[in-house]
Amino acid sequence: MSIKVLVADDQALIRAGFTTIIDAQPDLEAVGECGDGRAAVDLARRLRPDVVVMDVRMPVLDGIGATRELAGAGVPDPVKVLVVTTFNLDEYVYEALRAGASGFLLKDAPPAQLLQGIRTVAGGAALLAPEVTRQLVGRYATRIRPAEDRSAGVPLTPRELEVLRLIADGMSNAEIAATLVISQETVKTYVSRILTKLDLRDRVQAVVYAYRRGIVA
Incomplete structure (x- = not known):
């Protein structure tokens, strides 16, 4: 069976690009897309995707809040979330992980890395790009x-x-x-x-x- 993926990003071109890449894979299926965090939560609860590819900065409800509602502590039947963002948003990395994200990738990662990330998270493992971890360490070690x-x-x-x-x-x-x-x-x-x-x-x-x-x- 195909891995069902929901794409949440407020930039239409990025959503379309991710959806196209995902649907081109025989084992993946983009079951929906949306441009804000509240819609991501509502769609995820209705469509029950295996993985939500989640942007951080979105209107109505940001990706961290949406991740917390879908995968946070105490959430019944949580949905796996793969957060995709850029280094200029690295101040959100720690909060997204605390919110329950199962993986974290950069938006400039090659398509193959995104696809493998989706498969990894869907399979129950976690994905944290080493460069993201090291960035987190360097910037937030004294705070966390x-x-x-x-x-x-x-x-x-x-x-x-x-x-x-x-x-x-x-x-x-x-x-x-x-x-x-x-x-x-x-x-x-x-x-x-x-x-x-x-x-x-x-x-x-x-x-x-x-x-x-x-x-x-």
Whole structure:
């Protein structure tokens, strides 16, 4: 079955471009599009897409508010949201992740990366571009991270903490494997254990958790 995608962006040309790219794929289907966050919430609840490709700055209700209503904590039957934005909106990255976004991409990403991002999020994994994570770290580390390291109260082994720190640094599984000289399958196992122990939905929530707890050096 095709992955159903809803596109929400206030720029008609971008919506049309995303829709065209998505519909050209045999495993993807654009089931709707809209230009504001309130319409995105209403359409998502009616059409039940597998993924909403969400812009941040939109009228009526912005992408962060829409994401919170669709995927935030306590939302029954949440919808997966892939936020797509530009670096000049990077002040919204952290808030979008806290709102429940499952992924974050830049608008200048190549089409193949957007398509893979949709598939990744639809499959239940998370997508956070390493450059977005590093931008987040550089700009907001002092604001979102407490002064002291509170990792002592985290129920993870030293190795799991090490993997969590590398995730929060924006490393992919392949990069973590190369850094720790272990296999990618072992990295996947560590990531799965971390999410289970901390009761986190996905890798994105793990990044936010790491900064809020002061785990990242």
